[in-house]
Amino acid sequence: MASSVPSLPATKRFGLTSVQQREARNFLSALLYMAPSLALFITFVFIPLVRSFVLSTYLTDPIGRPAAFVWFLQYQRLFNTDVFLNSLLRSTQFVLYTVPITILLSLGLALLGNLRLPRIAIYRIMFSVTIAVSGATASLMFMYLYHPTVGSLNYFLELLKLPAVPWLVSDKTALFSVAMVSVWLQMGLNTVILLAAMQGIPEEIYESAMIDGANSWQKFWNITLPFLSSTFFFLLVVDMLASFQTFTPIHVMTSGGPADSTNLLVFSIYREFYFNGKYGYAAAQSIMLFLIMLILTIFQFVFVERKVYYE
Amino acid sequence: MKKVPYFLFVLVVVFSMLVTACGPTATPTPKAEPTKAQEPTKAPVATKAPEATKAPEATKAPEATKAPEPTKPPAATATAVPPTAVPTATIAPAKAGATKIAFWHSMGGDIGGKAIPQMANEFNASQDKCHVNPIYQGSYDDSLNKLKAGLQSKDTPAVVQLFDIGTRQMIDLKVITPVQNYIDKEKYDISDLEQNVLAYYTVDGKLNSMPFNTSNPMLYYNKDMFKAAGLDPAKPPRTFDEFKAAAAKLTKKDASGKVTVYGANFAIYGWFFEQFLAVSGAYYVDNANGRDKFATKAVFNGPEGVKILTWWKEMLDAGTMMNTGRQTVNMRNAFLAQQTAMIIESTATLRGLLDGSAGKFELGTAFLPRPDEAAFTKSGTIIGGASLWIINNRPQAEQDCAWEFIKFQASPKQQAYWHTMSGYYPIRKAAYNEPLDKEWTAKYPQFQTAIDQLHAAPNNRYTQGGLIGVFPTARQTIETAIEEVLGGKSTPQQALDKAAKSVTDAIVEYNLTMGLK
Amino acid sequence: MSRKTRRILTNIFLYIVLTIAGLIVIFPIYYAIDVSLLTDTEVATYPPKLIPTSFNIESYALALQQAPLARYLFNSVFQSLLVMMGQLITAGLAAYAFAFIEFRGRNVFFLVFLATMMIPWEATIIPNYLFIKQLEWTDTFQGLAVPFMATGFGTFLLRQFYLKIPKDLHDAAVIDGCSSFRFLTTIVVPLARPAFGTLAVYSFLQTYNQYLWPLLITNDEMMRTVQIGLSLLQDEERMKFNIVMAGVVLVLLPTIVLFIFSNRQLIRGLTAGAVKG
Numbered sequence A: 001m002a003s004s005v006p007s008l009p010a011t012k013r014f015g016l017t018s019v020q021q022r023e024a025r026n027f028l029s030a031l032l033y034m035a036p037s038l039a040l041f042i043t044f045v046f047i048p049l050v051r052s053f054v055l056s057t058y059l060t061d062p063i064g065r066p067a068a069f070v071w072f073l074q075y076q077r078l079f080n081t082d083v084f085l086n087s088l089l090r091s092t093q094f095v096l097y098t099v100p101i102t103i104l105l106s107l108g109l110a111l112l113g114n115l116r117l118p119r120i121a122i123y124r125i126m127f128s129v130t131i132a133v134s135g136a137t138a139s140l141m142f143m144y145l146y147h148p149t150v151g152s153l154n155y156f157l158e159l160l161k162l163p164a165v166p167w168l169v170s171d172k173t174a175l176f177s178v179a180m181v182s183v184w185l186q187m188g189l190n191t192v193i194l195l196a197a198m199q200g201i202p203e204e205i206y207e208s209a210m211i212d213g214a215n216s217w218q219k220f221w222n223i224t225l226p227f228l229s230s231t232f233f234f235l236l237v238v239d240m241l242a243s244f245q246t247f248t249p250i251h252v253m254t255s256g257g258p259a260d261s262t263n264l265l266v267f268s269i270y271r272e273f274y275f276n277g278k279y280g281y282a283a284a285q286s287i288m289l290f291l292i293m294l295i296l297t298i299f300q301f302v303f304v305e306r307k308v309y310y311e
Numbered sequence B: 001m002k003k004v005p006y007f008l009f010v011l012v013v014v015f016s017m018l019v020t021a022c023g024p025t026a027t028p029t030p031k032a033e034p035t036k037a038q039e040p041t042k043a044p045v046a047t048k049a050p051e052a053t054k055a056p057e058a059t060k061a062p063e064a065t066k067a068p069e070p071t072k073p074p075a076a077t078a079t080a081v082p083p084t085a086v087p088t089a090t091i092a093p094a095k096a097g098a099t100k101i102a103f104w105h106s107m108g109g110d111i112g113g114k115a116i117p118q119m120a121n122e123f124n125a126s127q128d129k130c131h132v133n134p135i136y137q138g139s140y141d142d143s144l145n146k147l148k149a150g151l152q153s154k155d156t157p158a159v160v161q162l163f164d165i166g167t168r169q170m171i172d173l174k175v176i177t178p179v180q181n182y183i184d185k186e187k188y189d190i191s192d193l194e195q196n197v198l199a200y201y202t203v204d205g206k207l208n209s210m211p212f213n214t215s216n217p218m219l220y221y222n223k224d225m226f227k228a229a230g231l232d233p234a235k236p237p238r239t240f241d242e243f244k245a246a247a248a249k250l251t252k253k254d255a256s257g258k259v260t261v262y263g264a265n266f267a268i269y270g271w272f273f274e275q276f277l278a279v280s281g282a283y284y285v286d287n288a289n290g291r292d293k294f295a296t297k298a299v300f301n302g303p304e305g306v307k308i309l310t311w312w313k314e315m316l317d318a319g320t321m322m323n324t325g326r327q328t329v330n331m332r333n334a335f336l337a338q339q340t341a342m343i344i345e346s347t348a349t350l351r352g353l354l355d356g357s358a359g360k361f362e363l364g365t366a367f368l369p370r371p372d373e374a375a376f377t378k379s380g381t382i383i384g385g386a387s388l389w390i391i392n393n394r395p396q397a398e399q400d401c402a403w404e405f406i407k408f409q410a411s412p413k414q415q416a417y418w419h420t421m422s423g424y425y426p427i428r429k430a431a432y433n434e435p436l437d438k439e440w441t442a443k444y445p446q447f448q449t450a451i452d453q454l455h456a457a458p459n460n461r462y463t464q465g466g467l468i469g470v471f472p473t474a475r476q477t478i479e480t481a482i483e484e485v486l487g488g489k490s491t492p493q494q495a496l497d498k499a500a501k502s503v504t505d506a507i508v509e510y511n512l513t514m515g516l517k
Numbered sequence C: 001m002s003r004k005t006r007r008i009l010t011n012i013f014l015y016i017v018l019t020i021a022g023l024i025v026i027f028p029i030y031y032a033i034d035v036s037l038l039t040d041t042e043v044a045t046y047p048p049k050l051i052p053t054s055f056n057i058e059s060y061a062l063a064l065q066q067a068p069l070a071r072y073l074f075n076s077v078f079q080s081l082l083v084m085m086g087q088l089i090t091a092g093l094a095a096y097a098f099a100f101i102e103f104r105g106r107n108v109f110f111l112v113f114l115a116t117m118m119i120p121w122e123a124t125i126i127p128n129y130l131f132i133k134q135l136e137w138t139d140t141f142q143g144l145a146v147p148f149m150a151t152g153f154g155t156f157l158l159r160q161f162y163l164k165i166p167k168d169l170h171d172a173a174v175i176d177g178c179s180s181f182r183f184l185t186t187i188v189v190p191l192a193r194p195a196f197g198t199l200a201v202y203s204f205l206q207t208y209n210q211y212l213w214p215l216l217i218t219n220d221e222m223m224r225t226v227q228i229g230l231s232l233l234q235d236e237e238r239m240k241f242n243i244v245m246a247g248v249v250l251v252l253l254p255t256i257v258l259f260i261f262s263n264r265q266l267i268r269g270l271t272a273g274a275v276k277g
Helices: A018-055 A073-080 A082-113 A120-132 A135-145 A152-159 A174-199 A203-211 A216-244 A248-254 A265-275 A279-307 B006-025 B039-065 B109-126 B140-153 B164-172 B179-186 B195-201 B223-228 B240-250 B270-279 B286-290 B303-317 B328-336 B347-357 B396-409 B412-422 B429-433 B435-443 B446-456 B471-486 B492-513 C003-036 C058-066 C069-100 C106-118 C121-134 C141-148 C152-162 C167-175 C180-191 C193-208 C212-217 C226-232 C241-276
Strands: A058-060 A066-069 B099-105 B130-136 B159-163 B210-213 B217-222 B259-265 B340-346 B363-366 B386-391
Touching: A018 A058, A018 A279, A018 C069, A018 C106, A018 C121, A018 C141, A058 A279, A058 B492, A066 B492, A073 A082, A073 A279, A082 A120, A082 A174, A082 A216, A082 A265, A082 A279, A082 C003, A120 A174, A120 C003, A120 C241, A135 A152, A135 A174, A135 A248, A135 C003, A135 C226, A135 C241, A174 A216, A174 A248, A174 C003, A174 C241, A203 A216, A216 A279, A248 A265, A248 C212, A265 A279, A265 B140, A265 B471, A265 C121, A265 C212, A279 C106, A279 C121, B099 B109, B099 B140, B099 B396, B109 B130, B109 B396, B109 B412, B130 B396, B140 B159, B140 B164, B140 C121, B159 B164, B159 B396, B164 B195, B164 B386, B164 B471, B179 B396, B195 B210, B210 B396, B217 B223, B217 B270, B217 B347, B217 B446, B223 B240, B223 B363, B240 B259, B240 B303, B240 B340, B259 B328, B270 B303, B270 B471, B303 B471, B303 B492, B328 B340, B328 B347, B340 B347, B347 B363, B347 B412, B347 B446, B363 B446, B386 B396, B396 B412, B412 B429, B412 B435, B429 B435, B435 B446, B471 B492, C003 C241, C058 C069, C058 C241, C069 C106, C069 C141, C069 C152, C069 C180, C069 C193, C069 C226, C069 C241, C106 C152, C121 C141, C121 C212, C141 C193, C141 C212, C152 C193, C167 C180, C180 C193, C193 C241, C212 C226, C226 C241
Parallel strands: B099 B130, B099 B159, B259 B340
Antiparallel strands: A058 A066, B159 B386, B210 B386, B217 B340, B217 B363
8 A cells, every 4th residue: 555655754764764765665566566577587487497406416217306416417427428518519500500691681681671662561571471480380391391302492403403402311411401490480580670770770871971972882881780780789699599599490300310410409408308307417408508598698798799889 | 285376376466465556546545644653564564464364365266267177187177178179080978977088199190090089989889887088199209208297297198008118117117007917807818919919018027018009110112113123023132131232223323323213211210220130139238138137238239230230321322222311201202102112111001001002003011121041030020019008196997997998909809900900910819810800911911921020020038129218218319320320420330339328328327216226 | 774764674673682582581481381282192292393283272171180270279379368468467567667666676676587588498497397297287278378477578678668658747647646556557558558569469479389388288189289289280100291281371370460460560669679779
């Protein structure tokens, strides 16, 4: 009740000044507003994070009941067997495949979508439609495109007189093939955000550049790109985080194979606990994933953000 | 005792607080407040008061409206079912008073969509006490994982179909009622059951689950292509060397050197490796495949295992072996599309392949190739497949019904029906004498090969197959090893050594956490 | 060449480029539709048929028959609506605290909210999975929805919009005796409707497209969501891609339609937060 009281006189009660009282009241009412979110975050984010860590110090039986406390043995195992190191390497490789390609292709699409032409809205919807596509459906679609015997991608290559590619069948191409699904899925959101950022660039800057005799390339290089730098930074963070957490295409298309070449971190976590019943080991992996993401985010904010241009 | 989700409780409390916090607007006393000395102290009280008074309500509210009834069978949790929901196969509704049991299975396609529902319907119609509801749970791996997941929440079926390689884990998890208990109690006669099949599921002298569907792999080949390549379609290859030579002859290239027809295609499937290993007369794990005493390490990396992968890789390198990945369906499609002349596949797919090849080419079947002629007498294929388990955390009445259903499906008539619908062997010899079955084998002589292969296999520790708790993991590890070899990343010996080490680690951890000493 | 013809030619060229780019982007979707309309034999032949000739709609009937897709669709939509409502409420409330109430530790709490965006869901998935099992919430809608009902991103998004509402309005309303909660429901929420709309669409799409969580906690055939249910069409015994693609198209349809109708709103809302960020 008290939280809605607008003002209080400047008398002292219970040794609190009115300012302190107001602070206390504000704090309580703020807490009230945040309570539903906080309750959920505590229950489903923070406590589980701690429990993940606790679980990672145990050996468990195949249905997740702790069997023996083993200190940091699981972490030691992570670094002693090449499975985890392989996952780490593959995930990094995956990020390196997806993020730059996604951003570059989206930049291209956004530039096209930014043209002042009648009916451009239709093209913008086409370019961004993958926002609405789920990982599961995209993976199934690409599985057929990549199909070793009836896939149409190999048919297109054949038309171009190029040799067939063993997309998902070979351990040399599978990761790239899966990465392309992620690129396609992420492209929609990236294009939309870049497009919006481009539309936010003040028109006058281009006009004055035109007066100075700048050509389109110069305008792109000297105005558009610098203006987009903070957007690129944002996309870099979002895409990297998304890319590191890729799961669905792996589960649907490759199950981590061939030869573990697509055994990305999150899939590895899933496989170790859900399939192999190694809950402790998987929990250790998930803690590592958390640390990596944390470091990446901090690193990006500290080192990359400084270099980007701000309006 | 049901658990009260405490955050739901918190949520209810919080919302009630918000609502009460808004209350004062109705009472126009904002400016009169200052005179009431105790007002500020009410703030903290107010936050607690609703908690104290509403707590009992709050704890009940979510329970009554939302919490699932754990005692009900899983299907009952779907309270908000829209009327349009129709399951894949139609199961006749239960008779009044019948005990309802859930039956999880992993049979996709027509077998799961038609044969299983029909079997269930016949069972339900045959008596009044029990009603079985079959639920497709995806692959065997999915089903096992879901079962493990469901154990703690009692979200389990009364009867579940699981693959052979889940046997050890099911026993060690102590979640099953061995069918032996019922066999002993009722003096149920199992002498007519296939001995090799019984031997697989008998552990520590007890039959733990009732075999349901049994199959093993054999060689399927395109007789027309054999003729065209100058090979005798009546004499399919028997040994690895013969197979390799035939594959080379069957491979066709176009003018540009591109392969148009591959001699052979093996899906990267751990089961094939296990079978090749068994027919080579080698163990998968120590202690005689974990049958004399529980296994402690993987031993599939011996010369026999290396020979299999070397042979496979040589054909791939020679361009006579096609690789379409892990999915066997891709291999079958390539075979049916006549892009490959020979495949290794389960006897269970015989009916599908017969239907698929009809009108296109003549289908041949033969024994699984062996490393040499001598191997044909020494060992044979593993008699696996899947079996039915009774889960012991279900009420006694459900377990009894599960046993009734198990007996029903094991009857000669049902086994004969099962046999003709799928291609899985009947688990009971009498089924071969059923008119339905006789008709089927007469119509499709190809199936005689499968039956011969089953009966040719001696009953020994090789053909009983490995018995380890981490078999699903091991199978996957082997698949990775095969891919490493085929991709040229490792030699067969390196890949198998690495896989064996990894499987041994898993076995050791399993034995430790399950208290096997 | 006159300036005008030159411009027309440039425009034609640009349209060609735009169309090619657009077609490449939507090709997988087009192809899924194409394949879903092929017959069993057409789908297994090489070279692939890039244009449907027989318009065989039987696959859709078979897809619906082979898996209870209607039920899955209902599950997904219901789960998504629950999550959406939950997020709108929790984020709508929390954002109010951040935008209108000055309290000690506001920055700390705000950081806590933002931190939830940095903690990958997968890092907490095992305990969450065990917890939901312990609550016996597997195969229930609350199990599918409750863990996602709070959102750091949504709180951030709404806060940005709330901040645009003049603070004077708040002060005046409070002095008039309107409780802060009433101020929120009667003034803030209507004003921030576009932001709520954006969050609603965004959280709906996100939840509808979820995969790993429903995969873990739904065992019951009738409780699966569409994304998981699709795998039922992809069965090992006889994978028929025309049926699989028919299922894909059916599952895609609701989100694509939602996207086409709400894309302006969604894009404006999303980018307002992102571009400034």
